[in-house]
Amino acid sequence: MSNRMVCREASHAGSWYTASGSQLNAQLEGWLSQAQSTAGPARAIIAPHAGYTYCGACAAHAYKQVDPSITRRVFILGPSHHVPLSRCALSPAEVYRTPLYDLRIDQKVYADLWKTGMFERMSLQTDEDEHSIEMHLPYTAKAMERHSLHSHALLQCQRFRYTYYDESQGEIYRSIEHLDKMGMGIIEQLDPISFSNYLKKYHNTICGRHPIGVLLNAVAELKKNGTDMNFSFLNYAQSSQCRNWSDSSVSYAAGALVVH
Incomplete structure (x- = not known):
């Protein structure tokens, strides 16, 4: 050796x-x-990976759910x-x-x-x-x-470059939040097929979409064996509020998976 x-x-x-x-x-x-x-220790978490100045506080909501014991x-x-x-x-x-x-x-x-x-x-x-x-x-x-x-x-x-705007949501940053939280809601359903369909329909370049897909498929297999789990997002933030097409922002989200 x-x-x-x-x-x-x-x-x-x-x-x-x-x-x-x-x-x-x-x-x-x-x-x-x-x-x-939250009510129970997390078995998996989703957390952002930008500089801590931007998302350190957001990521804490996920890591707070980890029980080292x-x-x-x-x-x-x-x-x-x-x-x-x-x-x-x-x-x-x-x-x-x-x-x-x-x-x-x-x-x-x-x-x-x-x-x-x-x-x-x-x-x-x-x-x-x-x-x-x-x-x-x-x-x-x-x-x-x-x-x-x-x-x-x-x-x-993965790589990303994306612009999305739904006028019915108001300003651009609110449209971004609406799209992000739509995806977050689907992730909370723990349904990998619905998440895949969401990505295909909206092309939202969620930076961690492949790791999230791995998690959702692993959870789906565990659920077949009767394991009871739920996933909840605990925090959402944006690096800035986009109000015109020259602006840009990054979205951050933190969540935890709990096994009952």
């Missing part, structure tokens, strides 16, 4: 979030303290913004380094996934250049700080 350790650094710290562990810890604790817990392993799925991928990809990293502490990736799980033949591998450079998973690492570390953690990440590909 090789003793080689391949680490993925938090390469964008200082731009996406502060590189100072103490400052970052204080920020996360502040946002989490303002979020409310019942969580043995975390799977993180994120979109690829720069490199096209034909399927989910596995990183060569063995450790993800964050300003809080390191997250060790479960190599046995990686090996088992690779044996299925359903995954491809990404380079370490591709992983380091992609921010979607990186933004969840400090929050994962914070949510799990009272529990030893094995982390696992899956990556899928």
